[in-house]
Amino acid sequence: MKTSELAKRAGVTAETVRFYTRKGLLTAARNPENDYKLYDQSALERLRFIYQARAIGFSLKEIEEIIQYSQQGNSPCPKVRQMLGKKIQETEKKIADLTVNLSMMRETFSEWANEPDMVPDGKAICCLIEEWSDKHDALPEEAEHEQP
Template identity: 55%
Template sequence: MRVSELAQTGGVTAETVRHYTREGLLQPHRDPRNGYQLYDIESLGRLRFIDCLRSLGVSLPEIKQILSWADQGTAEFIEPVPLATQRGRLYLRAQEFQVIARWIDNMNQDKMTESFSLKELIESLGTGKLVFEANDSRSDH
């Protein structure tokens, strides 16, 4: 994949891909025919991993360290993993995304009267007391 293709597939801008490449977080291969930077499926996985960590507030130097451990195949970390301090926030973010996804599902299925309102959703994100649909017994989420 070229820069623009990786960016589009990964849900970021091409400039973000270029920035991560300059920082050494992504390592493209050069196409010998034209010199273009090419990224493989592993790069897409790394990009998504980086994007997730960034959304949790993990710094680029910390991400670089985590990725270097992955590249070295390190089974045990020498120092505390930056993610360990983000564990609670990670679970909260996951719950927030689930609540928003449920709200969107209900909105798309015209079930808004059976669910919580957008205002309730926003307020619950502010208070940390997340609203859940009481009758949501579907197992596909």
């Protein structure tokens, strides 16, 4: 089947099929008459596998690693369990951090509700933000050096 047909049957865009092919996650034969890429049923099954793995939370790099491990004749299941366990821990930490951040945001929003609006004077940009650090603990040093 051609790229567009595979995409349609898998419920993805043709560009997604092309992207996964460039990444090496899908393989295609070439039609010698017109040089079109031709995919077989295994490509559709691979696309479904990728979709399911992405839905669980695996990155494309991790999916590639899982596929390569399987292609080497090894059962990837123990590795997948270990990877998912690590992802659960990382996600729980992110949720905890986001919960703390959300609480701080709500508190700040409530504090700002009755603060007056100020016109920039050439020195200040937004007094709400600039005066915020006076009322709260300073940022940890590593946060000051973070990249956006």
